[in-house]
Amino acid sequence: MNYRNGYNTLLVALGLALLAPAAAQQGTPAGAEAPAGQRAKAWTISDAMIPMRDGAKLHTRVFVPARPGPALPFLLLRTPYGVDDSEEALNSRYRELAEDGYIFAFQDIRGKFASEGKFEMLRARRAAGDANAIDEATDAYDSIEWLIKNVPSNNGRVGMLGNSYLGWTTVMASLDPHPALKAVAPMASPADMWMGDDFHHNGAFRLSYGFEYAYMMESGKGSAQFPFDRYDTYSWYLALGALGNVNRRLFKDQITSWNDFAAHPDYDAFWKRQAFSAHGRETKVPTLSVAGWWDQEDFYGPLTIYRELEKGDRRGLNHLVVGPWRHGGARFGPGDALGAIQFDSATAKYFREQIEVPWFGFYLKDRGALDLPEALTFESGSNRWRRWDAWPPKTGVEQRNLYLGAARSLSFSASKNDDGGQFDSYLSDPAHPVPYRHRPIQATYFPGGSGWSTWLTEDQRFVDGRPDVLSWESPPLEADLTIAGDITAHLFASTSGSDADWIVKLIDVYPEHLSSNWALSGYQLMVANEIFRGRYRRSFETPEAIAPGAVVEYPFSLHAQNYTFRQGHRLMVQVQSSWFPLIDRNPQTFVRNIFEAGDGDFRPATQRIYRSASHPSHVTLPVVVSPQQ
Structure with missing residues (x-):
């Protein structure tokens, strides 16, 4: 076990056998290409089972830059999709942040992949005053507490980010934040699964997405694809007939979310409890909500989160960025086109380099000034970025x-x-x-x-x-x-x-x-x-x-x-x-x-x-x- 800076030695001394090193992995240093066989090790990688307040342990993979340097902040990403591709993600989706220098922690949320406990789709926020309950905010709080105390060479600050479900776990963590959580940047997060996000729009049920996503998430601890027997799912769903045939012929009441869809077709307390609009509060954590104009899953969410946080933002901590992207499109690639439509510049690369890196650098490293308006939007058609002092604009x-x-x-x-x-x-x-x-x-x-x-x-x-x-x-x-x-x-x-x-x-x-x-x-x-x-x-x-x-x-x-x-x-x-x-x-x-x-x-x-x-x-x-x- 080769841990730099006495990392493993310290953990053993503390008796924290939870943090076991993963198999030795050689990674290409971010931003550099070395000759084959001579590439430097970019990360010291370790796995931990972090205990939550109710005793469940959540699998977390920690990446510490291999080269010695100053104390660094954490970037925490909490995912239901598994952490197995996290090293590849650091060299692709999070490349710019990795080059800037952070300790990364990728965590399987409760009940998924290697984490213990029971998975609950978009677990609702715990009731106010219930100190014994758990939710995504308490799991994030407990994880941050453990990371700060047990991973050496951190500067005591944490940021959270992520796309889609990871964006939602980020938003939930900001509702009851750990004191060390200093900035968040949720991308394409849902806000209300009945009014306008993944599962319904104004009460109309999103059939193909609701069916396929529920099966993928709840047919096991990992991810599974429904075995369609037709290439054209239009024909398959049409042959399926009425929605009641799903449980009668296929799911047999075994997919919890589908049962919830069927039991709660209207906007009742079940959906309202999950909705972000039900959680009005003072904005405590600097929040950068990121949306895409052509987000096929969660465009409603980021704008709703921004709007709701704005009601309690008395310190100018709440910002919005919207680009010409699909769901999570700012996270990868240049962003110069979407389908057949061209945007004349690398909009996603611009976001990652000129907005996201300075955002976390300002709040987690005390670096520079933050040159960010209340809302920054890409104006497609004219293909230029526009700065606004309010969104939607109040004048002009x-x-x-x-x-x-x-x-x-x-x-x-x-x-x-x-x-x-x-x-x-x-x-x-x-x-x-x-x-x-x-x-x-x-x-x-x-x-x-x-x-x-x-x-x-x-x-x-x-x-x-x-x-x-x-x-x-x-x-x-x-x-x-x-x-x-x-x-x-x-x-x-x-x-x-x-x-x-x-x-x-x-x-x-x-x-x-x-x-x-x-x-x-x-x-x-x-x-x-x-x-x-x-x-x-x-x-x-x-x-x-x-x-x-x-x-x-x-x-x-x-x-x-x-x-x-x-x-x-x-x-x-x-x-x-x-x-x-x-x-x-x-x-x-x-x-x-x-x-x-x-x-x-x-x-x-x-x-x-x-x-x-x-x-x-x-x-x-x-x-x-x-x-x-």
């Missing part, structure tokens, strides 16, 4: 309504016509749902490379023109149009059924003859989108049937964007009622719990979208009229 932005018009037109002028024929209609058939991306639709975690990660930037022409998708389009823009802030849909609609889903997309239509990039000629890029399940129009807690034929207004958020529609481009709004198998099929017949619907409950329905003076369907855009910087 004007709310303008983009109206659906006759002959599938789209403009900023409202209709003055109020006769009874001012609507467009389509037949929504659950037996033939609209695919959410190009078919074939591989499994979400398909080992051969799934299109899941970039589906939000796919060309929407693959559904434009379907009889069950309506599109309204503006004339070519005479000048650039920039938006920054929240986008809201106001849909006036009716259905011949008694329940309905409404999907609204805001799309940038590229010129038909784009000589600068012929491959993007006529491209339809989805800039913003969201779904709303009609049964929740009055209450997310108590669903109600929709009266057939009644014209109802459905106002709902399409989230936020900072985007420039360029001169010569067109604006488009699309509306549809299925998005399969991303979203489960709405039976379009009201059933109190959709998870209990039978195959016979799924019926076609005629949907009408109104565009009259009294029922003016529109999308409200935050148009920039005087940009800050």
Whole structure:
């Protein structure tokens, strides 16, 4: 056992046999390439089983820079996905931070991989005043306490970071922080799994992700892929039928999260207890929330976390960064493109080098000044970074309504016509749902490379023109149009059924003859989108049937964007009622719990979208009229 600086000797002297060295590993020093066979050892690597307050022990892999140097802060990452690739991650995903000098600790969270205890999906925060309970915050607290006391040559400061579930464990640790936790940077963290993150959006169940992720996380202590027998999962999910068939035919009540989905279809106490919005408090730890405009899993989360923390941020500790990324896209690669869309610069590399490294250097090493605005966003279309003193911007932005018009037109002028024929209609058939991306639709975690990660930037022409998708389009823009802030849909609609889903997309239509990039000629890029399940129009807690034929207004958020529609481009709004198998099929017949619907409950329905003076369907855009910087 070759521990530098007396590391192993000290641990033995302290009687801490928990920290056992891993097998000798030779790693390439970050930022340098040595001749084969002569590469220096980059890290002293050891494994520990860290005791929690309830007696469970959590497996933690600790990386200490092999070269002697000054006392260093920790960066702690708590993951449900296993620590086996942590050394590779230090030379790739966390390369810039590794080069800057930190002690890294990667930990299997409770009940996963080599850690003891019982895994609970997104374990809710413990009740206030319950000193005997545990949650992710107590596990982080106990881990930090142990690391500081038992790993030599640390400076007594800890930062936490991570993407997705790791972002969520980071956020939870900041709610009841250890005094040594000095800065966090959660990336793509969920905030509310019913309102807008992984498992539901406005009550609509995210079928393929919920099914495949729950199976992966809860079919064993490791990770497993569901064994689909069809390459195109669109066909597989359609053949599966009603949601009740999942337990009857497949899961047999053995997947806890699926049972929770079925038992809690509405926004009840189960979901509210998990939601970050339920934890209003003073912001105690400097927090850098990181989001991606085209995050296919958790875009709602980071913006919600930022917004909630802002309510209690009296010391200017709360910041937001949003880039042109997919889920966790800032963590790897240059970030100069997403799918077919180019951004003209290495946006992810810029984040890691110019934002993340200075962030942790300032709070954990007392280095330099922090040149970071309240919110830093990448403005796609114009492809530049923008600095804001508030998000959404409070000044320099004007709310303008983009109206659906006759002959599938789209403009900023409202209709003055109020006769009874001012609507467009389509037949929504659950037996033939609209695919959410190009078919074939591989499994979400398909080992051969799934299109899941970039589906939000796919060309929407693959559904434009379907009889069950309506599109309204503006004339070519005479000048650039920039938006920054929240986008809201106001849909006036009716259905011949008694329940309905409404999907609204805001799309940038590229010129038909784009000589600068012929491959993007006529491209339809989805800039913003969201779904709303009609049964929740009055209450997310108590669903109600929709009266057939009644014209109802459905106002709902399409989230936020900072985007420039360029001169010569067109604006488009699309509306549809299925998005399969991303979203489960709405039976379009009201059933109190959709998870209990039978195959016979799924019926076609005629949907009408109104565009009259009294029922003016529109999308409200935050148009920039005087940009800050």
